[in-house]
Every structure is written in structure tokens, then in C-alpha cells.
Amino acid sequence: xxDVVRAPLDQAHRPANDAACVVPGVRxxxxxxFLGLGWIGRARLDALAATGGVEVxxxxxxxxxxxxxxxxxxxxxxxLDGCERLLECALDAVVIATPSGxxxxxxxxxxxxxxxxxxxxxxxxxxxxxxxxxxxxxTADRLLGVDYCYREVQGMPVLRRRVLxxxxxxxxxxxxxxxxxxxxxxxxxxxxxxxxxxxLLDLGVHLVDLALWLQDFPRVELVDATLYxxxxxxxxxxxxxxxxxxxxxxxANGATLRLACSWHAHTGRDALIELVLHGTRGGxxxxxxxxxxxDFEIEICHGTSRELxxxxxxxWSARALTRWAARLAADGRFDPSAWGVVQGTALIEAMYxxxxxxxxxx
Ligand SMILES: NC(=O)c1ccc[n+]([C@@H]2O[C@H](COP(=O)([O-])OP(=O)(O)OC[C@H]3O[C@@H](n4cnc5c(N)ncnc54)[C@H](O)[C@@H]3O)[C@@H](O)[C@H]2O)c1
Numbered sequence: 001x002x003d004v005v006r007a008p009l010d011q012a013h014r015p016a017n018d019a020a021c022v023v024p025g026v027r028x029x030x031x032x033x034f035l036g037l038g039w040i041g042r043a044r045l046d047a048l049a050a051t052g053g054v055e056v057x058x059x060x061x062x063x064x065x066x067x068x069x070x071x072x073x074x075x076x077x078x079x080l081d082g083c084e085r086l087l088e089c090a091l092d093a094v095v096i097a098t099p100s101g102x103x104x105x106x107x108x109x110x111x112x113x114x115x116x117x118x119x120x121x122x123x124x125x126x127x128x129x130x131x132x133x134x135x136x137x138x139t140a141d142r143l144l145g146v147d148y149c150y151r152e153v154q155g156m157p158v159l160r161r162r163v164l165x166x167x168x169x170x171x172x173x174x175x176x177x178x179x180x181x182x183x184x185x186x187x188x189x190x191x192x193x194x195x196x197x198x199x200l201l202d203l204g205v206h207l208v209d210l211a212l213w214l215q216d217f218p219r220v221e222l223v224d225a226t227l228y229x230x231x232x233x234x235x236x237x238x239x240x241x242x243x244x245x246x247x248x249x250x251x252a253n254g255a256t257l258r259l260a261c262s263w264h265a266h267t268g269r270d271a272l273i274e275l276v277l278h279g280t281r282g283g284x285x286x287x288x289x290x291x292x293x294x295d296f297e298i299e300i301c302h303g304t305s306r307e308l309x310x311x312x313x314x315x316w317s318a319r320a321l322t323r324w325a326a327r328l329a330a331d332g333r334f335d336p337s338a339w340g341v342v343q344g345t346a347l348i349e350a351m352y353x354x355x356x357x358x359x360x361x362x
Contacts, residue, residue, distance in 0.1 A: 030092040030328050033058035033115075035083055035106060037066045038186070040120060041097030044147070045070065047318035048095070054325050060086040087113045093143070093328055095321070096120060099188040101196040104129035107144070111136040116143040116332045118324045122205045125196035127346035134338050144338045145324035148209045150286075152319035155298035155310020159284055160214050162300060168279025171215065171251070176207035176259040177274040183243065183263035190241055198234075198241025200227065200348060203261040209344045210275055210286070211257055217340050219252035225351035236357030247351050267291075 032054045034045045038061070049056050060080040061067040071079035080086050083106050086094065093116035096106050104124035107117045111133065123146045124130035137144035150156065162168070180203060188194040195201065212220065227234040227242035234242040243264055249257040265272065269291025277284040282302045289295040295312035327335070 029053065029055050030116075030325070030332070031055045031057035031090065032325075033060065033086045033089055033091045033094045034070070035060045035086055035094055035096050035110075036098035036120075037061040037070045038063070038097065040147075041095070042066070042070060044095065044097060044318055044321050045074075048321055048325055049074070051322055051325070053322070053329060057091055058086050058089045083109060087115070091115050092332065093117065099186075099194050100201055101125060101188075101194050104133050107133045108136050111140050111142055111144070114140055114142065116328050118145040118147065118321055120147045121209075122146075122196065122201055122345065122348070123341050124345055125201070126349050127342055130342045130345040134342060137338060138334050138336070141334045143324065143328055143332045143335060145320065145327075146338070146341050147320050148206065148213070148341075149317055149320045150206055150210055151213055152323065153286070153296050153298065153310060153316045154314040155308075156210075156214075156286065158309050159286070159298055159300065160216075163214050163277065163279075163284065164216055167282055167300070168277055168284060169281030171253065171255045171277060171279050173255055173278040174211050174257045175274065175276040175278075176204075176211055176257060176261075177272055178203035178207055178261040179265035179267050179272040180261075180263050181265055181267065181270050192236070192239055192241050195241055197348070197352060198227075198229070198245075199243055199261050199263045200245040200351060201241075202263070204245055204247075204259055204351075205344060205348055207259055207261065207275060208347050209341070212344055213340065214275075214277070215251075217343055218255075220249050220257065220343070220347060222347060222350040222354060223248040223250050223256075225354040227351070227355045233355070235355050236352050238357065245351065249347065 034041060037059060048054055056074045056077045058078040058080060059067060059070045059074060060082055062082055067079055078089055087109060094110040096103055096117065096119040098106060100122055103119050107119045107123065110117050123133055134144060225247035228244040229238060229240055229242050244262040247259040271288055271291055271293050273288040275286045282300060284300045286296060286298045289297055289312060297308060298310040299306045299308050
């Protein structure tokens, strides 16, 4: 490891966005640090670097092989073994893609150093931690983004606009499904202490976020939740993680949300992904095509007629990150819409609380 770790060029304990560094009228490219260079961290790093809109200033991973591989491809970046050393660099922002249970602490540390943050989902395991992170971003007035990447699938922003304009009428029910024939193969995903949770925190968080975001965060309460592991009821004192989750939630307007998600699912395809809105004047659906993890269709329906809002091909996967980076370059200031993440986190936390056992780790 020691021959891999390159010291950052600037060890100053201040962010590069320090007012003293800014030359009026000169727009500089933000200096970014990337924490966690595993599967998604590396994919997002490469996608963002390819835009040319950011400087890859620092890389950090506790795994020497992952760090070495990234350092080879980004020779100008400082290569470091963890969060603390990364935050010693003069950075404008940090992109976090470490195991889920670490996100809140690392995001908080970065924000407290004055860095903007883009964090993989989930931002936190508990609502209290999520709120602490968002409050830190508000206090530092730094941009906080979370990789709720499906918000950026082609047609999703249009669907949101039309739902909020009332085209579907009164929403009566929302069906949320994400069954994955596989499961993450990283060992940390099967340890509650490290991952914070299983399929619910991996897949269910996306669905809950989408349902809330599409309706501009209505008040929602949990009615019931049941989790399973290997077919047996799961409780939170299990050191492993759940692989099947079902939940029923109720919106303040009376609408019922039904959520189901799982790993190792038997659905005859790689994945079954679906969000269906049932309204009094119309319906809408987001669905994966032919079992794909990447190809989606979005439609708005009135009676038997269907209007397609989005369809493949659509390179959506890094869009949330590239949009965040564009805002970072523009001014990088706190966006209060980040508070919405706390509500989804609270609902997921409530589902774990419902099945009993130990308190969720924070
Ligand atoms: N937005 C999405 O749809 C999406 C998709 C996949 C994964 N994710 C999320 O991304 C995160 C990472 O998932 P992954 O599949 O890339 O996992 P991964 O195991 O492949 O990558 C995690 C990386 O973090 C490194 N790491 C662990 N602890 C560290 C520390 N303290 N400091 C520095 N590096 C550390 C590991 O060595 C590893 O390289 C998870 O939270 C997951 O939920 C989100």
C-alpha cells in the first residue's frame, strides 16, 4: 500500500472553495475527491471524469488493488487510503461510494470541512443521521446530492411535473416492486453492521424515494412491514441482512403504497422493477424492459391509451452525479430539496423498527 499512496499536492486544511482562492470572474473547475472506488464508485468516477467538468484531485480506497487501479488511470490525483487523509486535501467536494453504513459519518466529516458532497444511496441508515448530514450541508451552505439515479431516467422529471399538475387526479394507490435475481456479491452487504440493512436498503430505498419525490413528498406513515431472510421472518438482532421485504404505507390523502423487494428472486428474468401510480383520472408506470437493470419505459395512461414518456436507449446512470457536478461548478450552494431524503430514510427505518430486534446501527 505504501508505494501506492501519493501525498496530496496541497495538504492545507481548507477547502479549495475558500473565498481567498477565488479569482473574481474566473470560473474554475471544481476539485473533487472520490472516496470508495469499488463497483459503483469507479463507474461514477469514470463517467464524471469523461465530462471534463471536474478535476479528479484525490482518490481514496481502503483496498490497495482498487486504489492502485484508479491511481494508474488518474495519475494526476493524490492516492490515499481513507477518508481522513482525503479530507486533508484542498477539495471543493467529495463523492462517496463506500459501504452504506459509512455514508453518514463520512458525508458529515466532508461537509464539516466545507466540502460539497455527492453520496451514494442510502445517505444514512437512520432519519436522525440523515437529518444531521442535511443540517451540516445547510450550515456549511454546501451542495449535498444523493445518488437517487432513477429520478433521472428519461421521462421521470416529465412524469413528476404532470403528476404534480394533477393530470392523474387523486392518487389512490402506488405499487412499488424491485425483485433482483441476484444479490450484491460483496461480503459487507450481508452484514447488517456494515451495510445497515439488506434488500430494503439496497433496492427499497430507491422505490420509496421515487414515490415520495414524484408526489413532492406527501406525508406518509408505515402501516405494516415484514422482512425475511432465507424464507424465515427477519428481525434486526440478526447480524445478517434481509433478502425479502414487503411493506404497506398510507399517505395523508388516504392513498395506499405497497412495496415489495428482494434479492435472489425467481421471476424468470434478471430483475422485475416497477412503479405504478393509480389515480382517479389517469395512471402511470415506470417499468424495466425485458428484465433489464438499465432499460426502462415510462408511460402515462388514460383508460386504454398509453403515452410513452421515456424509452431505451437512455444513458441515465450517472446523470444525477453529472447534474450535481454542474450545479457545483455553478455555485455549489446548499439546495433545501436535500431535506426530502430524510423522510424516505425515516420510512425505511420504521420498516426495520416494525420487525423488532436491535436498534438500527447508526
Ligand atoms: N445508486 C445506485 O443505484 C447504487 C448502485 C450500486 C451501489 N450503490 C451504493 O454504493 C455503495 C457502494 O456499493 P458498491 O457496490 O460499489 O460496493 P463495493 O464494495 O464494490 O465498493 C465499496 C468500496 O469502498 C471501499 N471502502 C470501504 N471502506 C472504506 C473506507 N473506510 N474508506 C475508503 N474506502 C473504503 C472498499 O474497499 C470498496 O472498494 C453502497 O452504499 C451501495 O448501496 C448505489
